[in-house]
Amino acid sequence: MAPGYQKSKEMFEQAQMVIPGGVNSPVRAFKSVGMTPPFIARANGSRLWDADGNEYIDYVCSWGPLILGHRHPAVMHAIQRCLERGTTYGAPTDLELTLAQMVVEALPSVEMVRMVNSGTEATMSALRLARAYTNRSKIVKFEGCYHGHHDSLLIKAGSGALTHGVPTSPGVPENIAGNTINARYNDLELLEKIFAEAGSEIAAVIVEPLAGNMGVVPPAEGFLQGLRNLCNKYGALLIFDEVITGFRLSYGGAQSYYNVMPDLTCLGKIIGGGLPVGAYGGRREIMQMVSPAGPVYQAGTLSGNPLAMTAGIATLEQLQQPGVYEELNRKSALLAQGLSQAARAAGVPASFNRVESLQTCFFTGHPVNDFASASTSDTKRYAAFFRSMLEQGIYLAPSQFEAIFVSTAHTDSDIERTVEAAYHAYKAAAQI
Ligand code: PMP
Numbered sequence: 382m383a384p385g386y387q388k389s390k391e392m393f394e395q396a397q398m399v400i401p402g403g404v405n406s407p408v409r410a411f412k413s414v415g416m417t418p419p420f421i422a423r424a425n426g427s428r429l430w431d432a433d434g435n436e437y438i439d440y441v442c443s444w445g446p447l448i449l450g451h452r453h454p455a456v457m458h459a460i461q462r463c464l465e466r467g468t469t470y471g472a473p474t475d476l477e478l479t480l481a482q483m484v485v486e487a488l489p490s491v492e493m494v495r496m497v498n499s500g501t502e503a504t505m506s507a508l509r510l511a512r513a514y515t516n517r518s519k520i521v522k523f524e525g526c527y528h529g530h531h532d533s534l535l536i537k538a539g540s541g542a543l544t545h546g547v548p549t550s551p552g553v554p555e556n557i558a559g560n561t562i563n564a565r566y567n568d569l570e571l572l573e574k575i576f577a578e579a580g581s582e583i584a585a586v587i588v589e590p591l592a593g594n595m596g597v598v599p600p601a602e603g604f605l606q607g608l609r610n611l612c613n614k615y616g617a618l619l620i621f622d623e624v625i626t627g628f629r630l631s632y633g634g635a636q637s638y639y640n641v642m643p644d645l646t647c648l649g650k651i652i653g654g655g656l657p658v659g660a661y662g663g664r665r666e667i668m669q670m671v672s673p674a675g676p677v678y679q680a681g682t683l684s685g686n687p688l689a690m691t692a693g694i695a696t697l698e699q700l701q702q703p704g705v706y707e708e709l710n711r712k713s714a715l716l717a718q719g720l721s722q723a724a725r726a727a728g729v730p731a732s733f734n735r736v737e738s739l740q741t742c743f744f745t746g747h748p749v750n751d752f753a754s755a756s757t758s759d760t761k762r763y764a765a766f767f768r769s770m771l772e773q774g775i776y777l778a779p780s781q782f783e784a785i786f787v788s789t790a791h792t793d794s795d796i797e798r799t800v801e802a803a804y805h806a807y808k809a810a811a812q813i
Pocket residue numbers: 444498499500501502504527528529530589593594622623624625649650659
């Protein structure tokens with residue numbers, strides 16, 4: 382039975398009058414899948430319900446924060462207890478101390494950490510710090526990696542491989558774009574050339590240690606270590622953007638998972654347990670440069686917000702329980718296996734990337750290991766797949782170039798239902 386979307390459609394129309402595009406973050410508008418988005422009314426565990434009462438198994442999980450699913454009881458109780466003490470004080474609390482200690486204990490490269498309110502703020506602040514520490518201006522990012530929407534990082538590759546970047550958005554000044562160099566994910570040779578040419582000007586290399594924003598693309602063997610070596614050789618800082626991977630690939634993040642240590646780490650999502658948060662941290666000697674310990678200015682009215690700290694602490698406590706990651710990853714593997722069998726049975730070319738609880742099914746016959754190969758995906762097929770899944774009550778990211786997020790709340794029967802639905806959705810995609 383095809384669900385109705387009448388209430389959502391009406392709200393989306395009204396929203397477009399008062400909110401640009403009707404949404405507060407572009408991907409939510411469902412543009413690339415040619416639909417209007419359901420407006421969500423409530424959620425629980427692995428499920429979402431929209432304003433029209435349609436129920437979905439949710440694989441977006443708010444784009445990653447909800448590794449425990451929606452309304453995990455321990456997180457809910459902690460937030461409720463915290464609410465009774467107020468919502469924000471603009472003054473230090475024990476909660477900030479606790480979460481900072483937990484982050485420092487979990488991430489081997491992090492000795493000090495500063496809380497902010499979003500992943501964007503974390504990467505923006507980390508770049509400023511890296512520039513201050515090295516007294517250099519240029520940064521290197523990788524095509525297809527996303528680090529938030531501040532000027533230095535809304536940059537794509539220019540025409541030549543070694544040219545400086547060009548803005549991906551109007552409003553980003555050319556002179557800022559000129560300080561960002563675009564490299565290719567999993568291409569150490571190109572990076573070596575970039576360093577040979579501009580090494581003395583490069584403050585930092587920022588990377589998603591496992592890319593999640595061009596769909597899931599794992600680092601090739603030796604890639605992250607290669608970055609580490611080049612940064613050491615040229616005196617640049619290595620920044621791991623672990624906004625997605627932190628506390629997801631393992632409790633110690635991607636840095637523990639791949640055993641490569643960055644100088645600075647950016648966090649967000651999971652450490653806020655579903656409330657707005659970000660953080661950046663690293664070696665003491667670098668972090669001591671942040672105001673008021675040092676001269677690099679960075680501040681925030683709601684930074685370290687008690688509710689967000691509480692939700693983060695409660696989430697990390699759950700993740701410390703024995704066997705949590707094993708069970709999460711087992712379910713993710715089950716899903717990946719089911720999806721790839723379904724795609725094969727439906728006769729649609731598909732390429733699967735999965736690392737633990739993050740996975741993407743690319744609608745391409747090619748292996749996907751960088752932005753160029755991800756871009757060979759047939760996005761029309763993805764849109765058909767997506768629409769069919771949504772109609773069958775499975776809520777996926779409304780874009781090919783995102784991850785499927787599995788949470789601890791997903792059950793084996795959720796996964797079975799998803800795989801069954803996927804077979805029909807792949808059939809629909811195959812007809813495109
Ligand atoms: N870095 C990465 C790796 C991300 O995936 C995101 C957002 N999806 C960000 C940074 C930006 O975080 P935020 O949306 O909280 O600003």
